Amino acid sequence: xxxxxxxxxxxxxxxxxxxxxxxxxxxxxxxxxxxxxxxxxxxxxxxxxxxxxxxxxxxxxxxxxxxxxxxxxxxxxxxxxxxxxxxxxxxxxxxxxxxxxxxxxxxxxxxxxxxxxxxxxxxxxxxxxxxxxxxxxxxxxxxxxxxxxxxxxxxxxxxxxxxxxxxxxxxxxxxxxxxxxxxxxxxxxxxxxxxxxxxxxxxxxxxxxxxxxxxxxxxxxxxxxxxxxxxxxxxxxxxxxxxxxxxxxxxxxxxxxxxxxxxxxxxxxxxxxxxxxxxxxxxxxxxxxxxxxxxxxxxxxxxxxxxxxxxxxxxxxxxxxxxxxxxxxxxxxx
Amino acid sequence: xxxxxxxxxxxxxxxxxxxxxxxxxxxxxxxxxxxxxxxxxxxxxxxxxxxxxxxxxxxxxxxxxxxxxxxxxxxxxxxxxxxxxxxxxxxxxxxxxxxxxxxxxxxxxxxxxxxxxxxxxxxxxxxxxxxxxxxxxxxxxxxxxxxxxxxxxxxxxxxxxxxxxxxxxxxxxxxxxxxxxxxxxxxxxxxxxxxxxxxxxxxxxxxxxxxxxxxxxxxxxxxxxxxxxxxxxxxxxxxxxxxxxxxxxxxxxxxxxxxxxxxxxxxxxxxxxxxxxxxxxxxxxxxxxxxxxxxxxxxxxxxxxxxxxxxxxxxxxxxxxxxxxxxxxxxxxxxxxxxxxxxxxxxxxxxxxxxxxxxxxxxxxxxxxxxxxxxxxxxxxxxxxxxxxxxxxxxxxxxxxxxxxxxxxxxxxxxxxxx
Numbered sequence: 001x002x003x004x005x006x007x008x009x010x011x012x013x014x015x016x017x018x019x020x021x022x023x024x025x026x027x028x029x030x031x032x033x034x035x036x037x038x039x040x041x042x043x044x045x046x047x048x049x050x051x052x053x054x055x056x057x058x059x060x061x062x063x064x065x066x067x068x069x070x071x072x073x074x075x076x077x078x079x080x081x082x083x084x085x086x087x088x089x090x091x092x093x094x095x096x097x098x099x100x101x102x103x104x105x106x107x108x109x110x111x112x113x114x115x116x117x118x119x120x121x122x123x124x125x126x127x128x129x130x131x132x133x134x135x136x137x138x139x140x141x142x143x144x145x146x147x148x149x150x151x152x153x154x155x156x157x158x159x160x161x162x163x164x165x166x167x168x169x170x171x172x173x174x175x176x177x178x179x180x181x182x183x184x185x186x187x188x189x190x191x192x193x194x195x196x197x198x199x200x201x202x203x204x205x206x207x208x209x210x211x212x213x214x215x216x217x218x219x220x221x222x223x224x225x226x227x228x229x230x231x232x233x234x235x236x237x238x239x240x241x242x243x244x245x246x247x248x249x250x251x252x253x254x255x256x257x258x259x260x261x262x263x264x265x266x267x268x269x270x271x272x273x274x275x276x277x278x279x280x281x282x283x284x285x286x287x288x289x290x291x292x293x294x295x296x297x298x299x300x301x302x303x304x305x306x307x308x309x310x311x312x313x314x315x316x317x318x319x320x321x322x323x324x325x326x327x328x329x330x331x332x333x334x
Numbered sequence: 335x336x337x338x339x340x341x342x343x344x345x346x347x348x349x350x351x352x353x354x355x356x357x358x359x360x361x362x363x364x365x366x367x368x369x370x371x372x373x374x375x376x377x378x379x380x381x382x383x384x385x386x387x388x389x390x391x392x393x394x395x396x397x398x399x400x401x402x403x404x405x406x407x408x409x410x411x412x413x414x415x416x417x418x419x420x421x422x423x424x425x426x427x428x429x430x431x432x433x434x435x436x437x438x439x440x441x442x443x444x445x446x447x448x449x450x451x452x453x454x455x456x457x458x459x460x461x462x463x464x465x466x467x468x469x470x471x472x473x474x475x476x477x478x479x480x481x482x483x484x485x486x487x488x489x490x491x492x493x494x495x496x497x498x499x500x501x502x503x504x505x506x507x508x509x510x511x512x513x514x515x516x517x518x519x520x521x522x523x524x525x526x527x528x529x530x531x532x533x534x535x536x537x538x539x540x541x542x543x544x545x546x547x548x549x550x551x552x553x554x555x556x557x558x559x560x561x562x563x564x565x566x567x568x569x570x571x572x573x574x575x576x577x578x579x580x581x582x583x584x585x586x587x588x589x590x591x592x593x594x595x596x597x598x599x600x601x602x603x604x605x606x607x608x609x610x611x612x613x614x615x616x617x618x619x620x621x622x623x624x625x626x627x628x629x630x631x632x633x634x635x636x637x638x639x640x641x642x643x644x645x646x647x648x649x650x651x652x653x654x655x656x657x658x659x660x661x662x663x664x665x666x667x668x669x670x671x672x673x674x675x676x677x678x679x680x681x682x683x684x685x686x687x688x689x690x691x692x693x694x695x696x697x698x699x700x701x702x703x704x705x706x707x708x709x710x711x712x713x714x715x716x717x718x719x720x721x722x723x724x725x726x727x728x729x730x731x732x733x734x735x736x737x738x739x740x741x742x743x744x745x746x747x748x749x750x751x752x753x
Contacts (some may be wrong), residue, residue: 075641127455157687259476259478259504285475287477287478287481289476289477289478290476290477290478290479290497290502290503290504291476291497291498291501292498326498327498328497
């Protein structure tokens with residue numbers, strides 16, 4: 001086995017590496033968004049790229065999500081490979097008309113004459129005390145829309161490897177970067193490359209319950225699994241990775257092994273992605289279930305600003321552990 | 335430790351007689367090994383085991399008749415220690431302490447090792463009501479537990495639930511199942527000598543019971559389609575010229591292959607009707623109706639028929655016929671068929687309106703392939719044709735769906751080279 005030299009890298013740097021690589025590989029690729037140039041991106045992802053690639057390819061835009069997402073769609077139709085950064089998913093609502101009525105539909109309405117090879121990156125989620133207008137998880141709303149592909153990298157390898165296949169995809173692809181992950185740090189082989197953007201992944205195998213998470217809730221699920229292991233319950237952690245189309249096969253196969261599932265979703269419970277995943281398990285694995293599917297979601301309030309209230313509103317490992325405990329009942333399994 | 339139980343070798347089987355053990359305690363077995371010979375009233379069946387492990391104990395001696403679901407033998411995983419003689423169940427994972435509202439790390443308060451299973455763990459607050467028989471309210475049973483109870487033959491009314499809100503879980507069912515092992519045996523009369531059964535009469539009774547159930551429960555609908563076989567027969571003739579005599583193909587192989595390939599495209603016709611719902615089959619396992627010398631019939635599975643070549647289908651059917659007539663079918667062949675095909679053509683009849691084999695949802699029948707008048711392009715000619723029929727369960731499908739299956743079979747037979 002050849003061991004590629006590994007280096008320690010943050011999620012933020014992995015994302016930047018992915019953008020650099022795409023820009024170097026294909027001159028049709030460019031990045032645009034609010035403050036991506038001179039300021040280096042409001043989460044620091046594009047720091048240094050303006051110096052390297054110049055203002056033609058690293059473009060600062062006015063504060064108008066509708067205008068620059070629309071421009072990205074037009075550029076994609078014209079043969080470019082745009083990466084559009086929207087500051088947070090909350091702000092993408094200003095561009096929802098462009099995303100849904102144009103990006104997601106033009107291929108269909110043109111009878112396949114136009115592909116929209118557009119990538120829109122956006123930060124999502126809470127935990128940084130930036131209050132209700134910058135902190136929500138609206139992935140579930142966008143996952144409702146046919147014609148889009150939605151990715152939620154939760155690991156360094158996915159942050160590094162999802163952009164290339166997203167750009168290669170002829171359909172618009174939305175990448176959700178959870179704000180709490182940017183400082184995540186781990187080793188990554190220097191030659192780490194593209195990853196698949198079809199399948200969910202098992203991040204930790206287990207036999208007693210499946211914890212289904214994505215993006216910012218993957219670390220929550222892993223922490224809960226550690227705590228449960230200390231109590232003799234082996235939790236399997238499944239990272240959805242792709243929010244649309246969902247990888248039913250991997251989800252159902254896991255539940256068929258563990259017979260119990262908890263879906264952990266930072267979105268609001270009502271009409272959430274967690275609801276969709278839960279319904280699919282009910283539809284496809286009803287006779288495998290040894291307990292009702294449980295959900296741990298954010299409290300149904302605008303995300304609070306004070307630290308303690310924000311934490312109380314978010315899915316926490318202790319809540320997940322509590323759900324699992326009541327699910328396995330008085331007796332452990334096996 | 336787990337149990338090897340008397341399998342259900344067809345919807346009509348309620349009990350079976352153990353005729354022979356092919357393993358003894360201490361033997362290592364692998365999934366798929368044939369471990370016993372069982373006499374249903376229809377045939378002697380070689381029974382496969384569905385788990386890897388080491389045989390602990392042969393619970394049922396040769397010659398004893400036991401109901402479906404009764405424990406025949408116990409086994410433990412390879413490498414595990416044999417359970418203590420007293421039969422203490424394998425130690426479950428340490429129970430989790432009752433849900434505390436929150437945080438403090440779950441210090442497992444090392445509960446005493448599980449006491450005899452009947453004692454049951456003391457659950458929190460609402461003591462689970464031992465779901466007494468005779469109460470009216472619906473038992474809270476997880477779907478998995480319900481399924482497992484059915485497989486193990488456990489009466490849910492005898493199970494105490496320890497799951498969420500006292501629901502019965504798989505673990506609860508399995509606990510009762512191991513405790514209850516002796517019960518079915520006790521119910522068995524002193525081992526009668528392997529009685530010289532009147533197999534003819536027994537088989538007649540079994541077929542009668544099953545077919546009556548089918549007609550009583552399944553709302554059949556029937557469709558038929560006459561299929562032009564000229565291309566198929568011509569292709570068969572040509573290909574047989576190139577084959578050694580032993581490998582020559584018969585029209586029935588083409589018919590089976592055509593049905594299997596059509597079934598792949600129509601999963602709603604390939605499977606089972608169980609508990610008021612359709613469950614698709616896990617593959618296309620065609621039940622091949624085989625009449626036995628001296629009367630009666632069986633319909634064992636030709637596994638994965640859609641992936642077999644014509645030569646493999648010929649070989650598979652020949653093997654099934656030989657073993658069916660010798661009374662040496664395997665358990666998986668008896669329980670797996672997802673769609674049955676009956677071919678009465680060789681007996682000369684023109685068509686057959688079949689009776690569905692429960693819990694399957696459809697049966698395809700063929701009459702004789704022979705030359706008949708046929709119109710094509712406004713001309714009357716003579717061509718070999720066959721009448722394909724479909725008997726299908728109206729709970730699971732409608733005539734519209736059924737007619738698609740027949741037309742797909744027709745289409746397959748018009749391009750025999752792809753079968």
